[in-house]
Amino acid sequence: MKGMDVLNHSTLYMKIKHYLLVLVALLPLLHACRKDETEQLSLPAIAANNAIAATGFANGFFIANEGWYGHGSGDLHFYDYSADTLRLNIYAAANPGKTLGGATSTLQFATTFRNKMYIVVKAGGPLVVTDANTMVETARLTTMPDNDGHAFLGLDSTKGLLTTSGGVYPIALPGLTAGAKLPGISSYSGDMIKAGNYIFVHAQTEGIVAYNASSLTVARSFGTANLCFALGKDGAVYAANTDSLIRINSTTLARSAVKLPFSTPSPWGAWRHSAITSSTTDSSIFIVRNNGFMGGTTLYRYVIGNTASLSTPFITLPSGQYFYGAGTAYDKSNNTLVVTTVNGPFTGSVNTVLRYNASTGALINSNVFNGWYFPAMPVFH
Known part of the structure; x- marks a missing residue:
């Protein structure tokens, strides 16, 4: 029996040794297969992470996307000037396992402040x-306060403001603690801007409300409006009501108006960042003429002090494209207008980012990407 045990052990030892040698020989091949499999399964994430490590997000702009309601959360794309390409879904690539809200939320607003990006999900x-x-x-x-969030405005290193469906709330930074609602506004609220010693807030019922920046107390109200806000090169704050472009002096709070050749739609009910922006190179205010809360095909330019500049559209979109979301924003780094469109007046899965010279209106280039992303707004450093 002992001899049989020795034979069995010897045979078993030789078999194990053989299998180990085969396994060692196969390890490089198995590793290569696993590597190929990993790259094949997660190639977009790997490519995005490699690009991020190499260049970051310094040379270009972001596009915040609502996401396909009922199917998933929103995300952001990045237009890379150095490569003239779009990197898709960069938040997901940089934050594995995390999402920007649920399937019934919409990513409607984002802004950068002091090297941070603040992403607000409605x-x-x-x-x-x-x-x-x-x-x-x-x-x-x-x-979130009121279980909702619309726009964020950074004030300094310790605080910012958040608008919601019920008003305006201070947010402590960097810990993101919401304080008590500001007085003066208790209705659905949207865009904000700081100019001079005032903070201007757009609200559905109270209209445009100016707060003292230091005390956050109400300084003055200016009536209801539909598109808010743009900061002109003259230092004034611009907005639009149903039929006029409003100018508010950011020092004296004096108000004046210029008649528009078209009507602007109400933003309430399907709020999104306003389709109005301004140039820092020229004395120009840009307004998208939408059909309802989206779906327009023309953009107008008001040259400050020249009412005749509003007589004809500054930009008309290519056939079959329609403004979506905020629709346009100004990139001061290269004096361009960034425009976001879809292939339908209210919905579409063919998205286009177009870049125009903001001084001449000439089309520079366009970049098409497919998918149910629903672009909300361009975002710049």
Whole structure:
């Protein structure tokens, strides 16, 4: 029996040794297969991460996307000037396993402030903060005031403001703690801008309200409006009501108006960042003429002090394209208008980013990307 045991052990030892030698020989091949499989399964994420590590997000602009309602959360794309390409879904690539809200929320607003990006998700939140150069998340406010969030305005290193369906709330930074609602506004609120010693807020019922920036108390109200806000090269704040472009002196709060050749639609009910922007190179205010809350095909330019500049459209979109979301924004780094469109007046899965010379209206280039993204707004450093 002992001899049989020795034979069996010897045979077993030789078999094990053989299998081990075969396994060692196969390891490089198995590793190569696993590597290929990983790259094949997650190639977009790997490519995005490699690009991020190499160049970051310094040379270009972002596009915040609503996301396909009922199917998934929104995300952001990045237009890379150095490569003249779009990197898709960069938040997901930089933050594996995290999302910007649920399937019934919409990512409607984002802005950069002090090297951070503040991403506001409407209808349930959250408010998410990322490093603007890497898109890695650094903070999150999961429970939003009024269970809603529209726009964010950074004030200094310790505080910002958040508009919601019920008013305006101070947000402590960097910890993202919401304070008590500001007095003066208790209705659905949207865009904000700081100019001079005042903060201007757009609200559905109270209209345009100016707050003292230091005390956050109401300084003056200016009546209802539809498109808010743009900061002119003259230092004034511009907005639009139904039929006029409004100018508010940011020092004296004096108000004046210029008649528009078209009507602007109400933003309430399907709020999004306003389709109005301004140049820092020329004395120009740009307004998208939408059919309802979206679906327009023309953009007008008002040259400050020249009412005749509003007589004809400054830009007409190519056939079959329609403004979506905010529709346009000004990139001061190269004096361009960035325009976002879809292939239908209210919906579409063919998205186009067009870049125009903001002084001449000439088309520079366009970039098409397919998918149910629903572009909300361009975002710049």
